[in-house]
Amino acid sequence: MKILRILALLFLMSSKIFIKIGRVIGKFSHEAFGDVIQNIGINESTKYNMLGTESEIYYLDKYWQILGKYLGVLSAGDLILDLGCSQGRFAHRLAVEHPKVKIKGIDLSQRAIDYARDNSPKNSENLEFQVQTIRECLSAQADNSVSVIIMTEVTVFYPDWIKDIPDIQRCLRPGGLFIITFRSRYYNLLHCIGNDNWEALPDILEKDEGFLFGNPTKFQWKDKFQVSEILEGTMGFHLDEIYGIGGCSGIDGDPFARITMPENLNKDQKDLLGQAEEKIGRMIPDASRYMLAISSKSV
Numbered sequence: 447m448k449i450l451r452i453l454a455l456l457f458l459m460s461s462k463i464f465i466k467i468g469r470v471i472g473k474f475s476h477e478a479f480g481d482v483i484q485n486i487g488i489n490e491s492t493k494y495n496m497l498g499t500e501s502e503i504y505y506l507d508k509y510w511q512i513l514g515k516y517l518g519v520l521s522a523g524d525l526i527l528d529l530g531c532s533q534g535r536f537a538h539r540l541a542v543e544h545p546k547v548k549i550k551g552i553d554l555s556q557r558a559i560d561y562a563r564d565n566s567p568k569n570s571e572n573l574e575f576q577v578q579t580i581r582e583c584l585s586a587q588a589d590n591s592v593s594v595i596i597m598t599e600v601t602v603f604y605p606d607w608i609k610d611i612p613d614i615q616r617c618l619r620p621g622g623l624f625i626i627t628f629r630s631r632y633y634n635l636l637h638c639i640g641n642d643n644w645e646a647l648p649d650i651l652e653k654d655e656g657f658l659f660g661n662p663t664k665f666q667w668k669d670k671f672q673v674s675e676i677l678e679g680t681m682g683f684h685l686d687e688i689y690g691i692g693g694c695s696g697i698d699g700d701p702f703a704r705i706t707m708p709e710n711l712n713k714d715q716k717d718l719l720g721q722a723e724e725k726i727g728r729m730i731p732d733a734s735r736y737m738l739a740i741s742s743k744s745v
């Protein structure tokens with residue numbers, strides 16, 4: 447018993463040392479190799495399939511409950527850009543529900559785009575996928591040519607999206623929608639507290655981007671005041687709504703997964719969870735997995 451306890455202690459100590467080493471290496475390697483390291487980390491994240499996971503389908507439905515009314519005003523020929531589309535869960539649904547609208551999904555991951563193409567809905571001629579970075583896609587786009595830009599669950603891995611703001615403003619047509627999500631500060635706090643990672647807390651409280659969990663990828667997180675400051679203050683857009691997605695549940699590895707995971711629930715339970723998350727999403731968007739912000743470019 448004593449030996450087991452010593453072994454467990456040794457394991458705990460070594461894992462903490464590795465996290466510390468990982469953090470130092472992460473910071474150093476990022477300074478030295480910047481975008482290359484970031485893109486490797488992002489590419490790795492696309493091994494997780496967002497199209498075929500039941501919990502992600504649940505969250506897609508939650509997004510749709512909010513987005514439906516905004517997307518209802520689209521006209522034939524309008525263009526939607528789904529930036530960082532991964533396996534295409536948003537683009538596919540858009541293509542089915544808006545057959546007369548053009549949808550372009552882009553992602554830097556070849557693996558994700560291959561999967562998105564292979565699993566495209568039937569007769570979705572209005573849908574196109576391309577391996578591209580967000581910057582490449584936006585800079586090739588003509589002024590005022592896009593009706594909707596969607597960037598869901600992307601900024602968490604791509605803090606540099608801030609540099610794309612001038613292109614986002616330029617490409618969107620007047621009145622066009624900018625739909626973006628942000629990882630909440632609260633989520634990261636819970637994650638660290640839940641994993642006994644106390645040293646990361648000051649950074650999460652005081653900063654809004656950096657290296658977490660011994661990972662060389664740079665992450666970004668926000669609270670709702672910062673979100674409105676960026677969209678209204680920096681971008682001069684009209685902020686329609688900030689809404690929380692996943693206030694009472696999560697996916698494997700999330701702090702919220704300790705409460706529940708949608709994939710483990712039956713239909714009735716999922717419906718009840720959905721009602722609870724809808725209320726909480728409106729009341730306290732900061733206390734969710736992601737904050738969904740819908741804004742529009744001034745006419």
Ligand SMILES: C[S@@+](CC[C@H](N)C(=O)[O-])C[C@H]1O[C@@H](n2cnc3c(N)ncnc32)[C@H](O)[C@@H]1O
Pocket residue numbers: 488489491492496529530531532533534535536552553554555558578579580581597598599600603604
């Ligand atoms: C968590 S997934 C979200 C996927 C999708 N938007 C959704 O909500 O289902 C994040 C995706 O953003 C992509 N991504 C991150 N930074 C990018 C960049 N600079 N250019 C293109 N894709 C990027 C990643 O490759 C990944 O597929």
